Amino acid sequence: MTPTKGFEPPPYPYHRLRDVEKLARSHDGGMVDCSVGTPCDPPAPFVLEAMAASGTERGYPESAGSLVLRKAASGWIERRFGVTVAPEAVSACVGTKEFVASVCQYLHLRDPDHDVVLYPAVSYPTYAMGALLAGCRPVAVPPATPEGSGLALDRVDPADAGRALLLWANSPSNPTGGLSDLGEAAAWGRAHGVPVLSDECYGEYTWAGRPRSILEHGTDGVLAVHSLSKRSNLAGVRAGFYAGDPALVTYLTDLRRHAGLMVPGPVQAGAAAALGDDAHVEEQRARYLERLEFLASVLSSAGCPAGLPEGGFYLWVATPPPLGDGWALTEELARAGGLLVSPGEFYGPGGANFVRVAAVQPMERLRLVADRLTAAGWSTDHPLSAG
Numbered sequence: 001m002t003p004t005k006g007f008e009p010p011p012y013p014y015h016r017l018r019d020v021e022k023l024a025r026s027h028d029g030g031m032v033d034c035s036v037g038t039p040c041d042p043p044a045p046f047v048l049e050a051m052a053a054s055g056t057e058r059g060y061p062e063s064a065g066s067l068v069l070r071k072a073a074s075g076w077i078e079r080r081f082g083v084t085v086a087p088e089a090v091s092a093c094v095g096t097k098e099f100v101a102s103v104c105q106y107l108h109l110r111d112p113d114h115d116v117v118l119y120p121a122v123s124y125p126t127y128a129m130g131a132l133l134a135g136c137r138p139v140a141v142p143p144a145t146p147e148g149s150g151l152a153l154d155r156v157d158p159a160d161a162g163r164a165l166l167l168w169a170n171s172p173s174n175p176t177g178g179l180s181d182l183g184e185a186a187a188w189g190r191a192h193g194v195p196v197l198s199d200e201c202y203g204e205y206t207w208a209g210r211p212r213s214i215l216e217h218g219t220d221g222v223l224a225v226h227s228l229s230k231r232s233n234l235a236g237v238r239a240g241f242y243a244g245d246p247a248l249v250t251y252l253t254d255l256r257r258h259a260g261l262m263v264p265g266p267v268q269a270g271a272a273a274a275l276g277d278d279a280h281v282e283e284q285r286a287r288y289l290e291r292l293e294f295l296a297s298v299l300s301s302a303g304c305p306a307g308l309p310e311g312g313f314y315l316w317v318a319t320p321p322p323l324g325d326g327w328a329l330t331e332e333l334a335r336a337g338g339l340l341v342s343p344g345e346f347y348g349p350g351g352a353n354f355v356r357v358a359a360v361q362p363m364e365r366l367r368l369v370a371d372r373l374t375a376a377g378w379s380t381d382h383p384l385s386a387g
Helices: 013-025 045-052 067-081 096-110 126-133 158-162 182-192 246-258 265-275 279-301 326-337 363-375
Strands: 090-093 116-120 137-141 164-170 196-199 222-227 240-244 314-318 354-358
Touching: 013 326, 045 265, 067 090, 067 240, 067 265, 090 096, 090 246, 096 126, 096 164, 096 196, 096 222, 096 240, 096 246, 116 126, 116 158, 126 137, 158 164, 164 182, 182 196, 240 246, 279 314, 279 363, 326 354, 326 363
Parallel strands: 116 137, 116 164, 164 196, 196 222
Antiparallel strands: 090 240, 222 240, 314 354
């Protein structure tokens, strides 16, 4: 029986790097992988101890998250952003990627007459994919800057605004590292009756001033989405939460409970411990800033000017004109330096002439890249391998 033709998922972006990986792995000392934002540093020992000692393995965990976890998240929001959000307006999710990919489906059930999902034109691919998985139409909002950051909301087609199911904001941005005007996004959403979901998982790594949240502009019609993957080096345990408009939180929590979406009990205990401590985050901030500064200097000296981001732990590097697009620079960095990065095209057509470099490798591995590029003859005047 021939199946009815329906949705065909596109190739997963990072699977498209396999041929480039071979170039990077050919170096003595192997590949230095700065393509995916996977933390390489260990979690705080007390977090792992809390997970091991939770005693929650036998019973089903609360889908919304335990009261201990929700109070910890609420307390962190107040410490970090100066905003009071009741624990009842906080709910757990199984890592924020799961939430991003599924929330359009659930909000479309609530509001079937609206089917447009607005998202930043240069952004994390799951915003658009989540819309497609929900049977909605993803519509990219033009950026506010030439580098692809921010949201030019005045350029949203009124017809799309009228059918909008939700608007995604992402600040600090993955991949550009830019900051968005979250107050403007919240106001636009309220003026148009559109929920605004603000992905703030890189908020702890804000370099241009203090961390910011959309919750600082009120909770009506907005949700802030946060993750412990980046903040606390816990990507493998899949722990996150969303907070904000009580009606939205309650609706989504009820639906997610029916879907059986639950953060495991031991993970909830570890997450609560991590959210209660800021010292380990300060240590991680220092590591990322050191790596970002080093990589920016190395790439700039090698003929690929790289400035520090406003936030996050990625460099968003424009491809030097002699090389063409981001794929060409990706291949040359793999060939000359054994460095694997992400072509900017992964994050939308507006990123085609950039690459994203994740500062997630230890300094000794980054120094290895620097030595290789120097040996290959890369310089400000010659951003090509000598061979």
